[in-house]
Amino acid sequence: MTLTTPTQSLLLARPSAAFGPYKQALIALGEARDDVVVLGADLGTSTEIDGFQARFPDRYFNVGAAEQNEIDIAVGMSFEGDIPFVHSFGVFLTRRAYEQVCVQVAMHRANVKLVGVIPGLTSRLGPTHQAIEDLALMRTLPGMTVLDPADATEITQMVPAMAELDGPVYARMMRREVPVLLDPERYRFRIGQAVPLRSGTDVLLVTTGLMLGPVLAAADLLAARGVSAAVLHCPTIKPLDVPAVLDLAATCRAVVTAENHLVAGGLGSSVAEVLGERLPLPLERVGIRDTFAVPGSPEYLFARYGLDAQGVVEAALRAVARRVQA
Amino acid sequence: MTSPEEFRPFPAPLDVAELSAKTADLRRLMIEVAHRTGGAYLAQALSGIDLLTAIAYRFARGDGARPDHPDRDRLLLSPGHYALALYVVLADRGYFDRDLLWTFKDDGSPLELATHRGTVPGVEASGGSLGQVLSLGVGMALAARRRGQGHRVFVMMSDGEQDEGQIWEAAASAAHYRLGNLVATIDANGFQVDGPCAQVMDMEPLADKYRAFGWDAIECDGNDMAAVVGAFQALCAPGRRRPGIVIGRTVRGRGISFMEGNPAFHYARLDPGLRDRAMADLEGGTDAV
Secondary structure, three states: OOOOOHHHHHEEEEEEEEEOHHHHHHHHHHHHOOOEEEEEOOOOOOOOOHHHHHHOHHHEEEOOOOHHHHHHHHHHHHHOOOEEEEEEEHHHHHHHOHHHHHHHHHOOOOOOEEEEEOEHHHOOOOOOOOEOOHHHHHHOOOOOEEEOOOOHHHHHHHHHHHHHOOOOEEEEEOOOEEEEEEOOOOOOOOOOOOEEEEOOOOEEEEEOHHHHHHHHHHHHHHHHOOOOEEEEEOOEEEOOOHHHHHHHHHHHOOEEEEEEEEOOOOHHHHHHHHHHHHOOOOEEEEEEOOOOOOOOOHHHHHHHOOOOHHHHHHHHHHHHHHHHHO | OOOOOOOOOOOOOOOHHHHHHHHHHHHHHHHHHHHHHOOEOHHHHHHHHHHHHHHHHHHOOOOOOOOOOOOOOEEEEOOHHHHHHHHHHHHHOOOOOHHHHHHOOOOOOOOOOOOOOOOOOOOOOOOOOOOOHHHHHHHHHHHHHHOOOOOOEEEEEEOHHHHOHHHHHHHHHHHHOOOOOEEEEEEEOOEEOOEEHHHHOOOOOHHHHHHHOOOEEEEEEOOOHHHHHHHHHHHOOOOOOOOEEEEEEOOOOOOOOOOOOOHHHOOEOOOHHHHHHHHHHHOOHHHOO
């Protein structure tokens, strides 16, 4: 068993951290394109759009704490040719303004980019602020592209790609200190493209967003126990890179998904649908079960709900054991 | 000589007498469409047609031959159930073939029971879900100002949809951004789905509410063309820095004696006898209305 594959070099040998990659990426986008406008809902600093505001005040609109109005204003701007990037915490864009997102953004395939900050269990404010079902809500909307970046490298490349795509996008966004796992020199993000980061023969680990770090650690732990794990990173939840999932799953014959989200409706469900229709295999899903989470630090919450390397290892061992029985 | 590419927003803006004659024509057309196609939401289409006619034939610059021209004024219909009123205006102004009207709400027809952007030229918003289109208008007005464009954005609303909280988010933002290029109107016919607005959810006084939100509001008889034109004229004055709204007090089923105030005609099916009675009410144009 070898751990060294051609694609493994996409990962930095020594992971680090970056501060505010979205803030910088948005300013760079504003410099590159004068059709990009930014909307906020009384969370300017909290969603890291204050840098854009300072640089491009005539393209920045703070509509106050009124997300429904914010989204429909953005739709009106998009009908006039602007490319609005719309910001709030993920919960407010998706839960509070769901109908606006559905019948104005998605129904018209409006060129509106929804940026939901503090994904999943990364908020300390408890269930009102933890976007744990946002991927499910956005994924079911016809024509919506859904993104969950893993690190600062991906965020930096994702922002211009969102503007390039003509159509609605929901992107989760991390703020402040963000891990850097992918090598900015070698990694190339493309919407709709999953990235094999490690090959293996026993179990395929499919990951998105912040679960990339724990999944890579889990692959090492599994290797130490003699289980060969492949890793497929899926920054695009929708449209899912179905060929990549099927190709790697076929080499492994058991699959584990991992996401900072409910197991219902997000990556796990997406992969289950593909496998169920095309390649039925033992599947285990790592994520939040059918519950709201308690308030707490991300470290505490990720461990409490099994969104860590240990949780992925246990799921992988269960999936592999089911394969042997079958 | 004009080239096909030239933007001709009006053959000529209509005066009050011509506008009154035009609404009579459009009422007859709506009756005929409702009769031939098996029915329509006529009560509100008839209450609001005078406000819509004034906007479309006098104040909103638009050219059916150039429906996407960047200099056109944007005319957005918020309550999609008023679809028939907008369709007859657009057909009459050459946005699409008038014969399309006879396919109204047929399966596969672009003329749906409620308006949806992208179906026919001139329908610039989707209004089936109430209370959202004023926000779109704010976005369009902001975009126009940022680009230095001089056109206006007109938004037609109903009184029933004033219940929706988002309307007031939009109203606050329009005043906050000093959108003098945004002109709204409410067809205040006093009824919503479950009954009189005063009983279902009383949102009056609407004019005072909009004024408190920073708008210039004018109330008038929304079925009196001279009053309607005067109100829009005041709010379309150049150089304004506040959004304006015309609250037109109207009567459901206006112009048709047996429909006025009759809840049985919220959604109206017109057999040949009812059609003929309606047409007789509208004979003579403005006098009958």
